[in-house]
Amino acid sequence: EKRSVGEKRSLFHDLLSGFFGLILPPRFGFEDLASLVAGATRAFLPPPSSDPTSRPGTRVQEAAGRSSSTFELAMEEDLENRGGACPQLLDLIPNESDWMMAPEASGEGRGVGGLDDSEDKKLELKLGLPGGGAEEAAVLSLGFFSKASKTTTTTCAGARRGLFESAESKSEGPRQEQQAGFLQLQSRAESGNEWPHKAVWAGGKADLQQSHAAPGGAAGPNTSSQTRAAPAPVVGWPPLRSFRKNLSNSSVKPSVELQNDNVEMKQKFDNNKKGLLVKINMDGIPIGRKVDLKTYDNYEKLSLAVKELFLGLLAAQKDTPENENEEAKQAFVGLLDGSREYTLVYEDNEGDKMLVGDVPWDMFVSTVKRLRVLKSSDLAALREQSAGKEQQLKVELNEK
C-alpha cells in the first residue's frame, strides 16, 4: 500500500542512518536526501583498479594516506593502475556483440539475464554495477571513477624527482627551458611553417627584445609592423565563428575594413563592385527614376528607397508642399503587401511581370530587369493580361 510521505521520511531516516552511519537532523528532507545520496555515491564509487577485492572504504583511506605524496609519485601509481588495461568496470561486459543484440531481440529481461555471470564480480566490488545497463553506465559514469580517485595534494613540483627527470630542472631553470623552446620554434620555422613570426623569433631572446619593443604601459597593442603585417591566413584561427569574422565588413561602419587589410586593395575592390541600376516608374508620374539595387540588401530598404525617390514627385503632382503631404506618404505604405494603394512589381529576365517580395533578395537582384510602382487596382488588369498569356501558352503546349 502507499505510504504517507511522513512514513516514507521516517523510514528513510532509519535506513540512511544505518547505511551511512549518519546522524540526521530532524528536518532532513527529501531534497537534502537527494544531494546526500548524490554526494555519497560519488564519494564511494571505487576508482578503476585491477584489484577486485579492494573495498571502497580502504580505497578512500589509501587515498587519504597518499595525500602528502608528490605529483610524480601519484603519476607513477596511476601508471601502474592503468597499465594499459581497461578499468575493471568495462570488463564486466562479457560479450559485446551479444549485448548489442539483446535489447532489440527480446526486451529488458534478456539483457539483464545475460550479465548474471558478472554479478559475482560486482559483489566483490561492493558497490557493483546493475545488470542491464552496464554498458551505458560504463560510458556515462566513467567520469565518476576519475572523480572519486585519490585527492592528492601536491607540493612544489621541484621537490622530488619522479617520472620526469626534468621536473627539478624546470623550477630552477626556466630560462633553459625557454631557450629550448625557442630553439624548437626555430626548427619549426625551418620546416616551413608559414606563420610570419617564426622569422622574427629565430635566433633567441635578443631578437625578441628588439622586435617586441612594446614599452610597458603603452595603451595600444603591440603594433610593431613585424608582428602583424598582413598575417598569412591560418585555418580556424583566431577561434571565431565565421559570422563574427565578417561582422565589420557588412555593417554601416564608416571605415569598412576588408579581408586584405590594405587601402589600395580596398579601392580596387570598390571600383570592381558594379552597381545594379534599374529603371523604376510609378503610375501617374511621367518621369521615371533609376535605383541602384546593390546599395540595398533587403526588400524593406528598397521599399523605403522607393518612397524617397517618388515622394517629392507625387507631392508635386498633387500640388502640395512636400513635407506636409501625409496623403502622399501614405501612398508608399504597404508597397510589398498588395494591400494598399500602390504595389511594387518588377519585370524579370524572362519578361514576366512579378510581385516584388516573393523570392529571396539575392535571387530577386539577379533576375530583376525593371521596377514599377503600380496602382493596386491595376493589378487585377495585369493578372488578366498574364492569365491570358498563360492560357495561350497552355493552348500552344497542348497543340504540340
Place this chain on the structure above:
Amino acid sequence: MTYFPEEVVEHIFDFLGSHRDRNAVSTVCKAWYHVERFSRRNVFVGNCYAIRPERVMARFPGMKSLSVKGKPHFADYNLVPYDWGGFALPWINAAVRRCPGLEDLRLKRMVVTDDDLDLLARSFPNFRSLVLVSCEGFSTDGLAAIATYCRGLRELDLQENEVEDHGRQWLSCFHESCTSLVSLNFACLKGEVNAGVLERLVARCPNLRSLKLNRAVSVESLNEIVARAPYLVDLGTGSFAVDHHTDAYQRLMNSFSKCKSLSSLSGFWEASPHCLDAVYPVCINLTVLNMSYAPAIQADDLIKLISLCFKLQKLWVLDCIGDKGLAVVASTCKELQELRVFPSDIYGAGATSVTEEGLVAISSGCPKLNSLLYFCYQMTNAALITVAKNCPHFTRFRLCILDPWKPDPVTNQPLDEGFGAIVRSCKNLRRLSLSGLLTDQVFLYIGLYAKCLEMLSIAFAGDSDKGMVYILKGCKNLRKLEIRDCPFGDFALLNDVAKYETMRSLWMSSCDVTLGGCKALAAKMPRLNVEIINESEGSDKLEENISDLHKAEKMYVYRTVAGPRNDAPDFVWTL
C-alpha cells in the same frame, strides 16, 4: 537496499537534476538502476556517436527531453569538413519509434535536413520545444514544417545555425490558433520575414517572453512588436537601424519605457551611434546585454549605456569598448558573472582593442566573475597573476591572444606563470583555453593544479610530448581535450591509452602524431573510435601506400559503445 520501497527512491531521484548525479545513482545497485531509468525524463548524449540512439531510447522509455551533440567543438572554427557527420536523422527516427511522447529536442553541431524537421514536426503530438545550436543542413522550408505541424509549440530557438533562405513564408505557417509561443529566436536567419505576420504572431501569444529578431527586421517592425509585447523578458532587437532624429525613434523610446520586465537585450545589428538612448529606460533592470553584433557602436556609446546597468550579470561586447570601457564596467557592474570580449576587426591593425589592463580592471571590480572569454592582442604574466588573485571563482577561463606564440611583451617570457597562477587559484576551473607563448611548464602546472578541469583547448603551445603527458596524467576530470598545432606526437598519444576511455573525446590537428601511432591506439583500445580526417586530394583509401610515418593531419578519438560508425564519409578513416 533492496527492501527500500521503490516509490520512495523514485521520489528522491526527482530531486536529482543533474545527469551526473543520475548516472551515479544508477550504478549503485540493480534496483536503483531500474528505478532511475524509468523515471529519467531528460536525457543528455554528449557525443552522438558514443552510443546508438536505439539503446538510449530502450533504456529510458519515459524520455521526454533529449539533448544530443554532434561534431567536435573545433568544427565551429571550420576545422571539420562539411560532411563529416553528426546526422540528426537516426536520433529522430529512433525517437519516433520508441518515444513518441517526446516534448523537447536540443541538437548542437549536428546536420539537420528539412526532411528531418518535417518528420519531427509530424511525429510528436506533444512536442513543445526545439533548440538548434550551431546546426546546418536545413532551410526555412524545414521551419515552415515545424510551424505548421507543431501545434502547441512553445519554443523555437535557433542559435547560430546555417539556415538556407527559401523565402519568408515560414512564419506565416504558424496557425492563427497558435498562441502558445513562449520563446522564439530566429536571429541567425539571413532572410526577411513578413512584418505583418510577425507582428500578429507576437500579438496573439500572451506568454511570449523571449523574442530574438534577425537583422532584417526593421525598427518600425520592432516598434510594433515591443508595443504589443510589453511583458517581454528577453529581446533581440533586429536591425535597430534608426536615425535618432526621427519620429520612429521617439516611438521606440516610448515603447521601451513600457517594458518593465525586460532584463536581457541583444541584436543591434545595424545600430549606429546615438540611437542607443532609446534603450536607457530598461538599463537599470538589465541582467544580460549582448552588444557583440554591433561594430558601429564605439566605446563612448557603450560606456554611456553600460554605466546605467548596475544589475548586469552577463555582458558580451566587441573589443572597441577598450580598456577605458572595461574600467567603467568594472566600476558599475558589481554583479557581473560572465564577460565575453570579441575582436571587432581581426584583419585590421587592432588600433582600438583591449589589453591586459582592461582584464585586470574587470577582475578587481567584479568579484563574482566566473566565466571569461577574452580576445586581445597582448597579455602579461603579471596581469594574469593579479587576475588569479582577484577572481578565484573562475569556472571558465578562455583567453585568446590573437597572435600565436606571443610572449609577455614586458618581460618577453612565456605566459606559463600567468596561466599557472590561474589554475592554482581557481580551484573550480572546469574549462580553460590557452594562448600566447607557452612551454611544457604550463602543462605541468595544469596537471598539478587543475583538478576539476573538464575541457582544455590548446593551440600553438608546448615544446615536447611531456606537455601532453602532464595533462593526461594530472587532470583527473578531463573530458574533452582539443589540441592544434602543438609538438605532441605518438609518445604522448600512446603514453596512457586507457585515459581516453575516461574522456568524451580527444582532437589533435596539425600535431606530430603519425598514422602509425593512431593505428597503435586503435589496436590497443577497441572501445575507442580513432578517426583520421584526410583532406589531401586523390587519396581515399587507407591501404594505398600511405606510410605509417605519415603525419595524421586531423585525428579525432572518442569513446563509444556503438563501434565504428557506418555513416563516415570517404575522407574519414576509422582505424
